Amino acid sequence: MNETPGIAVTGASGRMGQMLIREITESDKMHLAAAVERPGHEWIGQDVGTAMGGTELGVTVTDDAAQAFGQVQAVIDFTAPQATLAFAAEAAKAGIVHVIGTTGMSDDEIAQLAPAAKDGAVIVRAGNMSLGVNLLTQLTKQVAAALDVDYDIEIIESHHNQKVDAPSGTALMLGEAAAEGRGVALADVSDRGRDGITGVRKPGDIGFTAIRGGDIVGEHDVMFAAAGERIILRHVASDRALFARGALKAALWGQGKAPGEYDMLDVLGLKG
Numbered sequence: 001m002n003e004t005p006g007i008a009v010t011g012a013s014g015r016m017g018q019m020l021i022r023e024i025t026e027s028d029k030m031h032l033a034a035a036v037e038r039p040g041h042e043w044i045g046q047d048v049g050t051a052m053g054g055t056e057l058g059v060t061v062t063d064d065a066a067q068a069f070g071q072v073q074a075v076i077d078f079t080a081p082q083a084t085l086a087f088a089a090e091a092a093k094a095g096i097v098h099v100i101g102t103t104g105m106s107d108d109e110i111a112q113l114a115p116a117a118k119d120g121a122v123i124v125r126a127g128n129m130s131l132g133v134n135l136l137t138q139l140t141k142q143v144a145a146a147l148d149v150d151y152d153i154e155i156i157e158s159h160h161n162q163k164v165d166a167p168s169g170t171a172l173m174l175g176e177a178a179a180e181g182r183g184v185a186l187a188d189v190s191d192r193g194r195d196g197i198t199g200v201r202k203p204g205d206i207g208f209t210a211i212r213g214g215d216i217v218g219e220h221d222v223m224f225a226a227a228g229e230r231i232i233l234r235h236v237a238s239d240r241a242l243f244a245r246g247a248l249k250a251a252l253w254g255q256g257k258a259p260g261e262y263d264m265l266d267v268l269g270l271k272g
């Protein structure tokens with residue numbers, strides 16, 4: 001009998017799904033108890049370890065999230081917005097921790113998580129689970145608060161060519177932090193797509209640029225550009241294990257917490 005928390009991983013065959021499974025099986029603080037994929041996926045019914053090309057892990061990939069979540073203490077979910085909403089409803093029914101790494105959720109989709117948090121899920125959601133990026137959000141807020149609108153804020157993110165959403169979840173976290181530092185709402189100042197005759201830059205705007213290419217894991221610059229100088233705050237991720245380890249930490253942190261919505265600043269004790 002394994003006394004450590006049992007963890008389910010959704011999107012088990014994905015880049016992050018496989019990374020999470022590797023990290024969980026190497027941890028002595030938790031154990032892999034379920035692996036979920038979408039109905040019709042070729043991995044359904046196979047042992048997840050052998051499907052990944054390694055040794056058997058004794059966990060069969062399933063498309064039955066309700067049944068899987070009934071057997072675990074936490075689910076770690078790096079999938080897609082609509083899938084994540086369905087998993088949140090199941091996590092609420094099971095009364096478990098739901099760690100959400102999925103990005104690209106609209107404001108409306110994010111708002112739809114509230115009922116799940118009210119009904120029993122302990123939701124920990126962040127567009128980036130790394131300590132470095134979460135620290136960078138605090139630094140961004142601080143620098144933005146110290147500088148006036150003579151410093152144009154631009155957020156530049158680079159990712160691999162398989163990424164489907166832009167700007168990245170991390171870029172949006174950094175944008176929110178900059179806007180908060182300036183005491184404005186990001187929605188009012190966000191400039192997300194320049195093309196053609198755009199006119200001159202509006203003072204106070206926060207601009208976003210997305211680069212997609214090759215196998216870039218994830219790079220983010222927050223630039224404060226003024227006449228005669230530029231300040232650039234940068235985070236470079238070179239290994240997805242970084243995100244997976246943050247997610248594992250969140251799954252453990254959530255044990256015994258009251259149902260509700262939390263983020264990585266709560267987990268890392270960086271709020272304030």
Ligand SMILES: NC(=O)C1=CN([C@@H]2O[C@H](COP(=O)(O)OP(=O)(O)OC[C@H]3O[C@@H](n4cnc5c(N)ncnc54)[C@H](OP(=O)(O)O)[C@@H]3O)[C@@H](O)[C@H]2O)C=CC1
Nearest residue numbers: 011014015016037038078079083101102103127128129243
């Ligand atoms: N917060 C963070 O720190 C990080 C967040 N991310 C985010 O995580 C998400 C996944 O990224 P990544 O692993 O690179 O993407 P992948 O496309 O490699 O993986 C996504 C996985 O989710 C599966 N999936 C989609 N819908 C369902 C469903 N209904 N039920 C079960 N599984 C489903 C996909 O299956 P199929 O292939 O069949 O579609 C796929 O296996 C993205 O939103 C990304 O931005 C990534 C890294 C870090």
Ligand SMILES: O=C(O)C1=N[C@H](C(=O)O)C[C@H](O)C1
Nearest residue numbers: 103127128163168169170218
């Ligand atoms: O899709 C990715 O790969 C990543 N997504 C997250 C994001 O959208 O910011 C985090 C990380 O940068 C990798």
